[in-house]
Amino acid sequence: MLPSDCTKQKHIDYKIAEINSYNKNADTYSDVMSIGKNSHGYEARILIKFNFNHLPENTRILNASLSIFVTKGTKLELQGYNLNSEWNVRNINWINQPSIDFSTKVFEKTISKCGKYYIDLTDQVNHWFEYPEDNYGLVLMSTDMSGYDYIQICTEKRTDDNLSLLLAYCVEADIHIVPKFFEYREDIKVSQDSEYFTTGCNISLVTTVSYFIKNNTNASITVIAENSPDDVNYAKEIQTIIIPTGSCSLLVPINFSKYIRLSISVPPCANTAIINIWLNLQQ
Numbered sequence: 001m002l003p004s005d006c007t008k009q010k011h012i013d014y015k016i017a018e019i020n021s022y023n024k025n026a027d028t029y030s031d032v033m034s035i036g037k038n039s040h041g042y043e044a045r046i047l048i049k050f051n052f053n054h055l056p057e058n059t060r061i062l063n064a065s066l067s068i069f070v071t072k073g074t075k076l077e078l079q080g081y082n083l084n085s086e087w088n089v090r091n092i093n094w095i096n097q098p099s100i101d102f103s104t105k106v107f108e109k110t111i112s113k114c115g116k117y118y119i120d121l122t123d124q125v126n127h128w129f130e131y132p133e134d135n136y137g138l139v140l141m142s143t144d145m146s147g148y149d150y151i152q153i154c155t156e157k158r159t160d161d162n163l164s165l166l167l168a169y170c171v172e173a174d175i176h177i178v179p180k181f182f183e184y185r186e187d188i189k190v191s192q193d194s195e196y197f198t199t200g201c202n203i204s205l206v207t208t209v210s211y212f213i214k215n216n217t218n219a220s221i222t223v224i225a226e227n228s229p230d231d232v233n234y235a236k237e238i239q240t241i242i243i244p245t246g247s248c249s250l251l252v253p254i255n256f257s258k259y260i261r262l263s264i265s266v267p268p269c270a271n272t273a274i275i276n277i278w279l280n281l282q283q
Contacts, residue, residue: 012165013051015137016155017087019094020044028089031156036076036142036149046153047087047097048163049137052129056171063168064125066107069116069161073151076142080106080119083136100139111151116161125167182206184279190217193268198277200231200261208282211251211262215243219270223249227257236263 017026018033022042027033034044085098107119128135142149154161188196203209215221223241226234243249253260264275 012167013054014048014165015051015089016046016048016163017089017092018044018046019092019097021094024093024095026089026092031154032071032152033155034150034152035078035140036073036151037147038150039148041148044150045097046140047083047092047137048140049083049087049135050125050128050165052125052132052135055129055169058172059129060170060172061122061126061129061167062170063166064121065166066119066121067116067164067166068119069154069163070111070114071152071154071161072114073111074149076111076149076151077144078109078111078140078151079143080108080138080140082106082124082134083139086136098136106138118166121165125165180283182281182283184281186277186279188264188275188277189272190221190264190266190270190275191272192219192266192270194266196264196266196275197226198262198264198279200228200234200259201279201281202231202258203260203281204258206281206283208280209253209260210280211253212248212278212280213243213251213262213264214248214276215245216275217266217270217273218245219267220244221267221270221275222265223251224263224265225251225253225255226261226263227253227255228259228261229257231259234259234261 017028019026020042033046035046037043082101082104083098084101087098106124107121109117109119111117153163155163184201186198190196213223221243223243225237225239227237228234237253237255239254241249241251262277
């Protein structure tokens with residue numbers, strides 16, 4: 001896998017809802033949404049789920065940063081936790097909100113004043129992308145409800161200050177190397193009590209070599225591979241195969257050399273016949 005296209009996606013699609021303890025209906029359309037406890041003692045949380053379906057399967061996520069713009073509020077310890085079940089913006093509320101996985105805190109960010117904040121979500125986004133079945137989204141909340149810490153963040157999608165997930169990623173290209181295959185066919189006419197040789201072949205640029213030999217004589221023949229550095233001086237390998245009459249056998253050379261050929265020995269009882277030989281090569 002090689003990176004072929006690295007880019008940045010400023011906004012990943014998401015669904016979002018503010019749920020609060022004083023209103024049965026969730027807020028899914030406001031330009032600002034609230035987190036924490038207001039002066040009346042009501043608690044508010046934001047549920048958000050990002051959609052990565054538009055990214056190619058071979059995406060490699062380099063960095064993921066949640067950008068929020070705080071428009072109003074007091075100091076607050078903003079925390080993010082994974083949700084454990086699916087939810088729908090059309091019917092979500094405080095009563096039927098999904099359960100929260102408090103065992104692992106995804107992030108914690110101290111909000112001290114109004115302005116823009118960035119929260120690293122790289123590890124979490126990589127997990128969601130690799131295991132989409134675990135992506136139920138996040139809850140943004142304050143777990144300290146002893147006071148009246150309360151903020152509002154911008155959720156108006158038409159502004160640059162809107163809540164967004166900034167994603168840096170590479171689309172990796174699959175490199176498939178297609179091997180080149182070659183086949184050479186040679187038919188040798190043989191008679192009894194003789195030794196025959198196939199044509200020497202240069203195999204220096206290939207990685208796989210195999211011979212298929214069909215014995216059409218009426219006797220068993222003996223076949224040995226021979227190696228050569230120059231197509232003149234040949235040395236026999238130690239491997240010998242015996243091919244019965246009418247049979248086809250496979251021989252794979254066990255040594256490396258620049259040139260290869262076969263030596264075929266025909267016994268005295270053999271008749272005159274054609275021996276078929278296929279040499280298969282692959283780079």
